[in-house]
Amino acid sequence: MHSYKIKGVIIGRRNFSETDRVITVLTNNHGKQVFLARGVRKITSCRGPRVEIFNYIKSQIHQGKTWDILGEIETINRFSGLRQNLSRVAAAYEICELADRLIPENDHHRNLLKLILDHLKILNKNTPINLDNFLFNFKIRLLVLTGFWPEGRIMGNEKINHFIEEIIHAKIKSKSLRL
Numbered sequence: 001m002h003s004y005k006i007k008g009v010i011i012g013r014r015n016f017s018e019t020d021r022v023i024t025v026l027t028n029n030h031g032k033q034v035f036l037a038r039g040v041r042k043i044t045s046c047r048g049p050r051v052e053i054f055n056y057i058k059s060q061i062h063q064g065k066t067w068d069i070l071g072e073i074e075t076i077n078r079f080s081g082l083r084q085n086l087s088r089v090a091a092a093y094e095i096c097e098l099a100d101r102l103i104p105e106n107d108h109h110r111n112l113l114k115l116i117l118d119h120l121k122i123l124n125k126n127t128p129i130n131l132d133n134f135l136f137n138f139k140i141r142l143l144v145l146t147g148f149w150p151e152g153r154i155m156g157n158e159k160i161n162h163f164i165e166e167i168i169h170a171k172i173k174s175k176s177l178r179l
Contacts, residue, residue: 002063003071006030009116010055011096015041023051023070024100025059026116031108032100035059036067050075054082054092054120081124088123090177091131095119095138097174098164102146109145136160 011032012024021037040048050057050073060071082088099116103109119138122129136157143149143160148167155163165171 004061004063005058006033006061007058007076008033008056008113009096009120010051010053010057011116012100013051013053019045021051022067025057026099026103026113028110028113029108030106031112032103032105033068034105035061035070036064037070037073047073052078053096054079056117056120077120077124079120079124081126082120087131090174091135092120092123093174093177094135094172097172098139098142101168101170102142102148102164112142112145115141115145132157139164 006025006027006029008025008027008030010023011026014022016022016036019039019041021040023035023037024032025035026032037047037051039045040051042048047070051070055075056077056079058074058076062069062071079092082092095116099112103112115138119134122134139160140149140155143164144151149155149163161172161175
């Protein structure tokens with residue numbers, strides 16, 4: 001069995017079987033990857049809190065036949081400051097949802113992880129912020145980095161959500177979480 005190491009932000013997760021979770025991680029070297037985290041939903045699991053959304057992690061990955069398996073997991077940053085404010089949590093969910101839906105699996109964009117980390121770090125700080133402008137700027141930068149929008153071209157704040165929903169062929173679910 002081959003193994004490799006990753007460092008990345010968890011941008012999505014879903015339950016799988018009784019005790020497992022499928023984790024989507026945006027990594028620097030491997031792009032967006034999907035892994036199976038075995039046994040993390042057990043009550044006695046000490047790895048469960050490490051595979052929460054927004055966590056910046058370092059992990060050993062073991063290649064499996066169907067899924068690559070998360071091995072040892074170390075949390076680099078939990079972004080616990082943003083978890084204290086419901087509006088900031090909603091903004092972080094929107095950031096992660098957009099990254100998850102706009103970036104195809106195994107697609108590698110060099111600056112995407114940095115973009116996500118920078119925005120999560122800003123949300124983590126307890127400084128006043130206009131979340132509407134903050135998310136608008138994030139969406140523009142994400143669209144430019146993924147090639148969906150030309151750099152320097154202007155788009156209105158009211159049109160960007162519609163534009164993204166046209167690309168992903170669905171509504172942005174986390175948008176409804178914002179207060």
